Structures are given as structure tokens and as C-alpha cells.
Amino acid sequence: xxxxxRGKFHQTLDDIExxxxxxxxxxxxxxxxxxxxxxxxxxxxxxxxxxxxxxLDWEYKFPCPEERFQVRxxxxxxPAVKQDVTSGRLVDWDAYTKEVxxxxxxxxxxGMGWAAGIGxxxxxxxxxxxxxxxxTIRDTILDLHRDVVAPLVDxxxxxxxxxxxxxxxxxxxxxxxxxxxxxxxxxxxxxxGLFANLVNVGFASAARVTSSTQVGAQxxxxxxxDGLVAQLDQWANEGWKPLGPPPEHTxxxxxxxxxxxxxSAASVAGDYVPGVKDVLDVRDxxxxxxxxxxxxxxxxxxxxxxxxxxxxxxxxxxxxxxLTDALNDDYLHGYHQAMDRLDAGGHGGGGHGGGAPxxxxxxxxxxxxxxxxNEMREDKATGSWELPDVAGESLKDDDxxx
Amino acid sequence: METxxxxxxxxxxxxxPAAAERLRRTSARFHDLLAxxxxxxxxxxxxxxLRNMLLVGGDTYDVLRGGVxxxxxxxxxxxxxxxxxxETDARAxxxxxxxxxxxxxxxxxxxxxxxxSLGNPEDPGAAATPSTPDxxxxxxxxxxxxxxxxxxxxxxxx
Numbered sequence: 001x002x003x004x005x006r007g008k009f010h011q012t013l014d015d016i017e018x019x020x021x022x023x024x025x026x027x028x029x030x031x032x033x034x035x036x037x038x039x040x041x042x043x044x045x046x047x048x049x050x051x052x053x054x055x056l057d058w059e060y061k062f063p064c065p066e067e068r069f070q071v072r073x074x075x076x077x078x079p080a081v082k083q084d085v086t087s088g089r090l091v092d093w094d095a096y097t098k099e100v101x102x103x104x105x106x107x108x109x110x111g112m113g114w115a116a117g118i119g120x121x122x123x124x125x126x127x128x129x130x131x132x133x134x135x136t137i138r139d140t141i142l143d144l145h146r147d148v149v150a151p152l153v154d155x156x157x158x159x160x161x162x163x164x165x166x167x168x169x170x171x172x173x174x175x176x177x178x179x180x181x182x183x184x185x186x187x188x189x190x191x192x193g194l195f196a197n198l199v200n201v202g203f204a205s206a207a208r209v210t211s212s213t214q215v216g217a218q219x220x221x222x223x224x225x226d227g228l229v230a231q232l233d234q235w236a237n238e239g240w241k242p243l244g245p246p247p248e249h250t251x252x253x254x255x256x257x258x259x260x261x262x263x264s265a266a267s268v269a270g271d272y273v274p275g276v277k278d279v280l281d282v283r284d285x286x287x288x289x290x291x292x293x294x295x296x297x298x299x300x301x302x303x304x305x306x307x308x309x310x311x312x313x314x315x316x317x318x319x320x321x322x323l324t325d326a327l328n329d330d331y332l333h334g335y336h337q338a339m340d341r342l343d344a345g346g347h348g349g350g351g352h353g354g355g356a357p358x359x360x361x362x363x364x365x366x367x368x369x370x371x372x373x374n375e376m377r378e379d380k381a382t383g384s385w386e387l388p389d390v391a392g393e394s395l396k397d398d399d400x401x402x
Numbered sequence: 403m404e405t406x407x408x409x410x411x412x413x414x415x416x417x418x419p420a421a422a423e424r425l426r427r428t429s430a431r432f433h434d435l436l437a438x439x440x441x442x443x444x445x446x447x448x449x450x451x452l453r454n455m456l457l458v459g460g461d462t463y464d465v466l467r468g469g470v471x472x473x474x475x476x477x478x479x480x481x482x483x484x485x486x487x488x489e490t491d492a493r494a495x496x497x498x499x500x501x502x503x504x505x506x507x508x509x510x511x512x513x514x515x516x517x518x519s520l521g522n523p524e525d526p527g528a529a530a531t532p533s534t535p536d537x538x539x540x541x542x543x544x545x546x547x548x549x550x551x552x553x554x555x556x557x558x559x560x
Contacts, residue, residue: 121537127447133442136442147431181472192465198455198458202454210446328540343449392477
């Protein structure tokens with residue numbers, strides 16, 4: 001595993017469309033030949049005459065655009081026919097087999113046509129976890145930490161404009177809101193820093209889920225493509241429909257365990273949540289955000305958890321159904337559930353939505369998107385964060401003395 | 403020894419405008435970074451955890467942005483207060499006459515506009531990026547695919 005490459009992922013999906021088209025082409029061409037064989041069999045049973053077998057041209061191949069996968073069915077297709085030489089109505093069997101070959105070509109191309117657009121649909125299935133750019137998210141988190149969070153929590157000390165208490169002697173109409181603003185400005189900035197940091201923690205945890213989904217899906221589709229190639233090789237080698245799927249373990253027998261990824265991401269995120277409202281404690285908890293996103297855009301060396309999954313694979317329909325179901329159920333829905341888990345927190349156990357969220361605000365060691373929102377709403381309700389509006393006018397009352 | 407008037411002017415013309423400028427820059431940066439987060443969330447199909455993060459980020463941004471405007475008002479208020487004392491109090495006038503030139507010559511701060519509104523980044527989609535929609539259900543897609551080749555020119559009739 002390494003960094004996720006969107007272009008490579010899309011190429012794999014396009015390859016899968018191509019190979020599914022070849023496989024479906026083989027199957028429809030084969031079905032056509034078997035149907036014709038069946039027709040000839042019926043005719044054979046009701047006819048009289050000289051018995052012989054007809055064959056396709058020895059060189060005849062299904063018209064696969066890639067030579068490596070071309071199937072030569074000549075040795076396998078050999079129906080017995082009867083020619084009644086006394087009737088005077090001779091069948092031109094040579095012309096007949098030529099026509100069968102022509103129709104087999106058409107059947108093959110019809111089969112290939114079935115696959116048109118599969119690559120586009122597979123992309124659509126994966127867009128929600130493939131389109132976001134984890135490296136961009138990581139860089140934004142680091143920039144946000146350096147340029148926003150750090151300066152905010154490094155907020156100025158009390159008496160940040162060095163008024164030395166002068167302002168407390170002013171009692172003009174505008175003085176109350178000024179003094180409120182002045183006294184609480186640094187704490188408010190630090191609170192903003194805390195919230196900006198929690199936004200970062202949320203995006204970092206989500207990026208971990210996204211990155212794992214991307215890399216896990218890439219592994220999965222690579223393995224599906226390899227299985228398809230192996231199955232096409234079987235067709236080409238045998239010149240006919242293979243008896244079964246390619247050798248064991250060619251197709252994946254697992255999917256990435258995204259619920260486990262979500263648990264891990266939520267647990268790591270919890271370590272970055274200070275269950276505190278004190279400015280100094282907030283500062284102390286902000287040091288390691290870089291660690292939270294250090295490997296997020298490149299999971300090289302990280303083993304993603306997998307869980308076993310039975311994937312029946314032999315025909316194009318089976319492979320296509322297994323692939324789309326796995327991408328939809330295990331990857332896309334797994335991704336949704338993992339995101340929901342981050343939003344709702346771990347209270348109340350697993351399952352979709354992760355159980356009931358904690359209605360109160362943040363607490364040390366546990367991250368959830370909803371608890372961050374609750375914390376913010378609580379701060380708004382208690383007036384401990386937002387600052388009053390200040391009028392830009394003299395703060396001096398007529399009775400105030402210099 | 404710094405006089406009260408000098409303390410007021412230094413605060414109103416130097417410290418507070420400097421704080422406003424710092425916060426303006428921090429907010430502007432926050433604005434741009436949140437816009438990037440908003441775009442990435444839209445690409446991700448706007449999962450609720452990211453929308454909640456954008457709600458918190460957007461509200462935090464609004465607090466900071468409001469802070470910039472209010473800091474400029476604070477600077478104006480303190481300078482006006484100093485001017486007020488200078489006009490009404492002889493000792494303040496005297497202090498002004500002897501005030502360090504470097505303070506007296508500080509320019510009157512001018513407001514810079516607060517960073518622009520970010521709207522509601524928690525809403526689905528972003529400025530130039532629609533929310534990535536849910537895909538068609540695989541079973542439906544298969545149904546469509548299996549029927550698209552119901553074609554009268556099919557080879558079976560040969």
C-alpha cells in the first residue's frame with residue numbers, strides 16, 4: 001500500500017469495464033455457438049442422410065481486441081449433421097459455418113457492448129470517497145493549525161492593550177460593552193482557537209477514514225481486476241468456457257473492515273480532544289495535531305483491517321454483481337457509517353449512526369462532531385465566547401475625571 | 403513615566419489597531435482554509451460530521467470576523483476618549499503637550515474592512531463545487547444494464 005492515486009484507481013475501473021466486456025463477449029459468443037449446436041442437434045434427429053461433423057475454421061477466434069485474450073473455439077465446436085445426398089437440396093455447410101462465425105463475431109460484440117459504461121458507474125459508486133483529496137485536507141489542517149489555531153490560543157494576555165486599569169474609570173454610555181470586550185477578548189480568542197482545533201480534529205479523523213477507504217478500495221478493485229484477467233486467461237488457454245473460476249485466491253475473499261477503521265479513527269481523535277475549557281490547558285493539548293495527520297495521505301506500511309467476504313466469481317454477471325455490491329455495501333456504506341460514527345460518537349455502541357450522541361459538550365478522550373456542536377451552542381447560550389459589539393465613540397462620561 | 407493620556411493614545415493608535423490587523427489576517431486565512439474544507443466536504447458528499455465541523459468553523463469565523471470590526475471600534479473609542487479628556491481637562495492638555503512625539507505622531511488608525519462573510523459553509527455543496535450525490539443503487543443499475551440490449555437486431559434471430 002502506498003499513497004492513493006486517483007488516476008490509477010480510475011484506470012483500474014476502466015480496465016474492469018474492458019475485461020468484463022471481453023468476458024461477457026466470450027459468454028455471449030459461446031452461448032450463441034451452443035444454441036446453434038442445439039438447433040443442429042434437433043435437425044440431426046429429424047433428418048436422414050450421410051453423417052459427418054462440421055467445424056469452424058481452425059484459425060477462427062472470437063474478435064477480442066487484445067490478442068492475448070482471444071478464444072479459438074474451433075476444436076470444441078463440432079456438431080454432427082446429416083446430408084441427404086439424394087434429395088437434391090444440398091446444404092452448403094462451408095457457407096453455413098462462415099455465417100456462424102460471422103454471427104459469433106456479432107454475438108461477441110453485443111456482449112462487449114453490455115459492459116459499456118460500467119467504468120463510469122463504478123466511478124459514480126466510489127465518487128464520494130474518491131473525489132476528496134486527502135493530501136489537500138492534510139495540508140489545510142496543518143496550515144489551519146499554524147496560521148489560525150496557534151495564534152488564537154497564543155492569545156494576548158489580560159490587559160493586552162496595556163491600559164493598566166484606566167478603562168475601569170470610564171463610565172460613559174459605551175464603556176460597559178468596551179470593558180466587557182476588553183476583559184474577555186483573550187479568552188474569547190482562545191475559545192475560538194479551541195473550536196478551530198476541534199474542526200481540525202474532525203477533518204483529520206474524517207481524512208483518516210477517507211484515506212483508508214480509498215486505499216482499501218484500490219486494493220479490492222486491483223484484486224478484482226487480477227481475477228478477471230485470470231478468468232480471461234482461462235478462456236483463452238482452453239479455447240472454450242472454463243469449468244470454474246480461476247485458481248483459488250485469485251479474486252479477493254475479503255473487504256476492508258471500515259467499521260474497524262472508524263473505531264480506530266474515533267479513538268485516535270479522542271486523544272486530541274481536551275476536555276477542558278481553560279485557556280492554558282487548551283494550549284497544552286494542541287501540540288501534536290501534526291501527528292494526527294502525519295501518515296494520513298500515505299498509508300504506506302499501514303495494514304488496513306480486513307474481514308472475510310465470500311465473493312462468487314466465474315461469470316461476468318457474478319463478477320459485476322459481486323463488485324458493485326461490495327463497493328456499495330462494504331465501501332460506500334462502510335464509509336458513510338464510519339463518518340456517522342465520527343459524528344455521533346461511541347456512546348451506545350455500534351450500528352448505523354453509532355447510537356445516541358452525548359447531549360452535553362466535549363469531554364476529554366472522546367470525539368464526536370455532535371458534541372463539538374453542543375459545546376459551541378452551550379458557549380453561545382452562556383455568553384462565554386461571543387463578544388459584545390463595541391461602539392467607536394468616547395467612553396468618557398461627563399463626570400469622569402482624568 | 404508614561405502619562406495616562408500617552409497610555410490611551412498608544413493603546414488606541416498602536417496596540418489595538420495592531421491586534422485588529424493580526425486578527426484580520428488570522429480571520430482572512432481562516433476564511434480561505436474553511437473554503438477549502440467546505441469544498442472537500444462537498445466532494446465527500448457532505449457527511450454530517452463534516453457539516454457539523456463546518457457549522458462550528460463558520461460560527462467561529464463569524465466570531466473572529468466580528469472581533470475585527472469591534473477591535474477597530476475599540477481603537478476609535480479609546481482615541482476618542484483621549485481626545486475627549488484633552489478637550490475637557492487642563493492636565494490632560496498639559497500631558498499632551500509634553501507627550502513623546504513618537505506617540506503623538508502616530509497616525510489615526512483607519513478601519514480595514516473585516517474579511518468577507520463565508521455564508522453557511524455547513525450547507526451542502528460549496529461555492530463552485532456541488533455536493534457529490536449518492537450513486538444509483540447497484541440493483542437498479544443492473545436492471546437497466548440487462549435491458550439496454552433488448553435490441554431487435556440481436557443476433558439470436560439469425
